[in-house]
Amino acid sequence: MSSAPAIDANALTKEYNNGRGCRDVTITVGKGEAFGFLGPNGAGKSTFVKMLVGLISPTGGNASILGHPLGSLEAKAKIGYLPELYRYQEWLTGEEVVRLHARLCRIERTLADKRIPQLLQEVGIGQRGKDRVKHYSKGMQQRLGLACALVNEPELIFLDEPSSALDPIGRMEVRMILERLKERGITIFLNSHLLEDVEVLCDRMALLNNGAVLRHGKVSEMLSQRTRWQFKVGGYTPFLLSWLNEHTGLNIRHSDAGAERTEQGNGQEPEAGSSVVWLEAELDNEEQAGWLNGLIVEQGMTLYEVTRKKERLEEWFMDAVSGLSHRGERE
Numbered sequence: 562m563s564s565a566p567a568i569d570a571n572a573l574t575k576e577y578n579n580g581r582g583c584r585d586v587t588i589t590v591g592k593g594e595a596f597g598f599l600g601p602n603g604a605g606k607s608t609f610v611k612m613l614v615g616l617i618s619p620t621g622g623n624a625s626i627l628g629h630p631l632g633s634l635e636a637k638a639k640i641g642y643l644p645e646l647y648r649y650q651e652w653l654t655g656e657e658v659v660r661l662h663a664r665l666c667r668i669e670r671t672l673a674d675k676r677i678p679q680l681l682q683e684v685g686i687g688q689r690g691k692d693r694v695k696h697y698s699k700g701m702q703q704r705l706g707l708a709c710a711l712v713n714e715p716e717l718i719f720l721d722e723p724s725s726a727l728d729p730i731g732r733m734e735v736r737m738i739l740e741r742l743k744e745r746g747i748t749i750f751l752n753s754h755l756l757e758d759v760e761v762l763c764d765r766m767a768l769l770n771n772g773a774v775l776r777h778g779k780v781s782e783m784l785s786q787r788t789r790w791q792f793k794v795g796g797y798t799p800f801l802l803s804w805l806n807e808h809t810g811l812n813i814r815h816s817d818a819g820a821e822r823t824e825q826g827n828g829q830e831p832e833a834g835s836s837v838v839w840l841e842a843e844l845d846n847e848e849q850a851g852w853l854n855g856l857i858v859e860q861g862m863t864l865y866e867v868t869r870k871k872e873r874l875e876e877w878f879m880d881a882v883s884g885l886s887h888r889g890e891r892e
């Protein structure tokens with residue numbers, strides 16, 4: 562087995578005639594990794610994936626797939642691709658559509674006979690595989706696309722918005738399918754607007770904006786960079802906030818966290834009539850939170866509750882793209 566990464570893209574660029582597309586995208590995805598590719602509408606995510614699967618040619622840079630050149634038969638034989646908004650032949654049954662893909666992949670008939678019912682079961686189509694595609698809901702068609710993308714038992718699978726047409730239960734089921742694929746060592750490249758899927762499934766991610774990579778790195782590190790802490794403080798005087806900010810150099814502010822109580826309180830309840838407020842700040846680590854707790858108590862205030870809110874990817878995403886221009890559908 563070669564030690565080449567699953568995807569190795571260097572300054573990969575596609576400039577359409579209108580100047581749009583994506584430019585200078587450099588990323589490496591290791592074998593067995595799940596990689597999330599995020600970005601607002603029109604950021605260039607599909608363009609990048611289409612180059613990697615050999616559907617369109619780059620206008621600059623280069624890339625290899627599992628050690629093979631882009632667009633080569635060797636590369637294509639090892640990848641699966643679920644395109645966004647793909648329409649299947651509605652006069653065929655689901656089973657026939659997967660069989661057609663199996664034939665295109667030159668999979669032996671006896672092997673296909675065995676694999677297709679298993680795949681239909683795995684993606685949740687089951688016996689509905691006997692129905693014509695024209696009777697399928699959008700969600701069923703998306704599941705069918707997943708079965709087609711898996712028919713050649715790929716080592717690397719590209720999924721362009723695999724759950725966009727699914728209801729919450731369907732999304733959960735697809736997420737579980739993807740988790741099983743990951744457990745089997747299949748590399749997953751996931752284009753998704755469903756940030757929760759990326760957060761749960763992916764090891765690393767890149768954020769694309771206006772065709773270029775804005776940020777990339779490990780999901781865990783990118784999310785843990787900022788953690789919001791909230792403090793329920795009794796006996797509060799306005800002097801405390803300015804003193805704390807001046808003393809710590811942090812951006813501590815009032816919060817309306819009352820509704821977000823957790824079990825992490827110290828058990829004490831504020832006395833009636835005392836002035837109680839919630840304060841919040843983004844902190845680096847628990848030591849910093851402990852330091853802040855100490856300062857609050859030192860100033861004669863009472864600390865009733867301390868909660869930590871892990872930053873959700875959605876907040877991170879909004880923060881990363883806020884204030885930036887992006888040429889998407891809103892143009």
Ligand SMILES: Nc1ncnc2c1ncn2[C@@H]1O[C@H](COP(=O)(O)OP(=O)(O)OP(=O)(O)O)[C@@H](O)[C@H]1O
Nearest residue numbers: 577579581582600601602603604605606607608609
């Ligand atoms: N064939 C094409 N010719 C010209 N411009 C194109 C073509 N395909 C895409 N574009 C433009 O290139 C940019 C990137 O499009 P792309 O579809 O890759 O974005 P995306 O991030 O996948 O968006 P979405 O999340 O909406 O699917 C957009 O501005 C789009 O309008």
